[in-house]
Amino acid sequence: EAQVTQNPRYLITVTGKKLTVTCSQNMNHEYMSWYRQDPGLGLRQIYYSMNVEVTDKGDVPEGYKVSRKEKRNFPLILESPSPNQTSLYFCASGWTSLGEQYFGPGTRLTVT
């Protein structure tokens, strides 16, 4: 089944404790992206990747890191999480940056 998977689905952590949210797709997509969704603010792009080893900042990259060492994986790293990073996070992938994107199930992160 073609899909985008994320892990963990739910995470509660404390301020400053490094964490990684994994994202994997099995559709051989070139393009992958991370978003956060907050009430009243909608979906905002954090980082995106056009291809392996190519990443770029979206609209809200502060406090996040990404890497794209393999085509299928695009982990999101929070080196020192803070409470303002409490949010619902979505990974997405697509054939190109201009085309449709397919979303993972989401990761609900709470930072206390």
Place this chain on the structure above:
Amino acid sequence: QKEVEQNSGPLSVPEGAIASLNCTYSDRGSQSFFWYRQYSGKSPELIMFIYSNGDKEDGRFTAQLNKASQYVSLLIRDSQPSDSATYLCAVNPGGSQGNLIFGKGTKLSVKP
């Protein structure tokens, strides 16, 4: 700042009616346009995409694009209660950028 604007709603329509969802965007050079449906607590699901001026139909859904007016809309014919969800408009500015800009969404409620 590139923006995508949607009426937040809620938009309430009776079952069987046509629901009309609207979206405007600020970047005149935008190249691709998408409509996503998001049920509460779930990830966005692609419904329609449109690249050229005019109408594009898929089942009960019709996307309409007017680049001169910087306007894209989604019509849902024969609305069903299962169509009740938040509908997100997304725009890709194109060019060398890989970011997708989302509107904040319109909440649709279809009453039986």
